[in-house]
Amino acid sequence: MTGAEALARGVRQLREAGVPDAAADARRLLAHAMGVAPGRLTLVLPEVISPAMAESYDSILAQRITRRPVSHLLGTRLFWGREFVVTPDVLDPRPETEILVAAALEEPFGRVLDLGTGSGCILLSLLADRPEATGVGLDLSPAALEVARTNAARLGVADRVQLRPSDWFAAAEGRFDLIVSNPPYIALNEMPDLEPEVRDWEPRLALTDEADGLDAYRAILSGVGPYLASGGRLAVEHGPTQASAIAALGTAQGLGRPEIRRDFDGRDRVCLFRVP
Numbered sequence: 001m002t003g004a005e006a007l008a009r010g011v012r013q014l015r016e017a018g019v020p021d022a023a024a025d026a027r028r029l030l031a032h033a034m035g036v037a038p039g040r041l042t043l044v045l046p047e048v049i050s051p052a053m054a055e056s057y058d059s060i061l062a063q064r065i066t067r068r069p070v071s072h073l074l075g076t077r078l079f080w081g082r083e084f085v086v087t088p089d090v091l092d093p094r095p096e097t098e099i100l101v102a103a104a105l106e107e108p109f110g111r112v113l114d115l116g117t118g119s120g121c122i123l124l125s126l127l128a129d130r131p132e133a134t135g136v137g138l139d140l141s142p143a144a145l146e147v148a149r150t151n152a153a154r155l156g157v158a159d160r161v162q163l164r165p166s167d168w169f170a171a172a173e174g175r176f177d178l179i180v181s182n183p184p185y186i187a188l189n190e191m192p193d194l195e196p197e198v199r200d201w202e203p204r205l206a207l208t209d210e211a212d213g214l215d216a217y218r219a220i221l222s223g224v225g226p227y228l229a230s231g232g233r234l235a236v237e238h239g240p241t242q243a244s245a246i247a248a249l250g251t252a253q254g255l256g257r258p259e260i261r262r263d264f265d266g267r268d269r270v271c272l273f274r275v276p
Contacts, residue, residue: 001049001054002045003047006049007045014026029070068201072088080125084154087143088203089147090148091203100122103270109133112134112135113176113178113179113180113227114179115169116138116139116181119144120148120163140165140205174227176229178233179235181236182237183220185216185239187212188208188210221234231274231276232275235272250271256273258271
């Protein structure tokens, strides 16, 4: 069987199973099974694939049909131009979260705190782009912190970051020029409507507060005062209908109205608060 024949079969199987973006997924999984970069796959498609490659491809296709995320099958996910290790213990980094990174990089900062750091994709991207900065990442999940440590080492920023177990600000110390967070914001009644890749495979703790989706923002906005430096910024990612509620929470805490950053579809995605 050639690579082209294997690819055609894979696309057909994924489509029949109702997997979105079947062609793109089949290509990425075949490239992984053949041990080539995705961009080189077309060059090797005419070649006959080995039995070991075919077996590997069949195995990961079968897992993708169960709607297991591609990032879990490959072990990595591209985010902000860099590859991050991803496991079922962390959220799969998403393009929307790059809006938060872009907003954070609009101005200089020396010390950054990431609340609920997960894979570390936000914090470590910021440190990689700002070689003079240092950071602290806090997360309630020890398993998530191990993933973040792996990514910090891979990106060469481990000497500039501290990763600690913490329930929001519990383990935070000192003040920060920048505080960022992509907290759980899915309301409990929205969970059944999520794609299976998210609902069934990603850590529930990182998805929902089991309530209205705003508990994390209440904790962050009520507790941020002692940790933001004068002139500091707080940037939080949120769902597309939550900006008004989060703005009201921030105003109640004396933070003033936030600036809103929109995602690629024009939806509200990030609230950016500033300390005078």
